[in-house]
Amino acid sequence: MPDETYTAWRERNPLRAFRRAHGLPLSAIAAALEVHTQTVAQWEWGGAVPTDAHMAALAALTKHPTLAARWMAWYREGPRDLVPA
Numbered sequence: 001m002p003d004e005t006y007t008a009w010r011e012r013n014p015l016r017a018f019r020r021a022h023g024l025p026l027s028a029i030a031a032a033l034e035v036h037t038q039t040v041a042q043w044e045w046g047g048a049v050p051t052d053a054h055m056a057a058l059a060a061l062t063k064h065p066t067l068a069a070r071w072m073a074w075y076r077e078g079p080r081d082l083v084p085a
Contacts (some may be wrong), residue, residue, distance in 0.1 A: 014070040
């Protein structure tokens with residue numbers, strides 16, 4: 001798959017979309033969830049899956065109770081061969 005496929009998929013990440021729509025840096029989400037900025041970045045590019053506790057915290061933070069389901073749907077549709085190691 002071409003790189004633009006991965007980029008387009010990554011841009012549809014519901015967490016990334018929320019963060020960008022609200023002008024929040026990765027560090028703001030990380031601080032609110034008490035995780036490293038790199039952890040949030042990995043969630044955004046599909047390199048890691050948030051724990052159930054982190055998903056619940058993200059849903060509360062974003063005020064989107066369906067965030068976990070939307071994120072998992074996004075993750076499952078992803079181009080696994082393009083996700084960086």
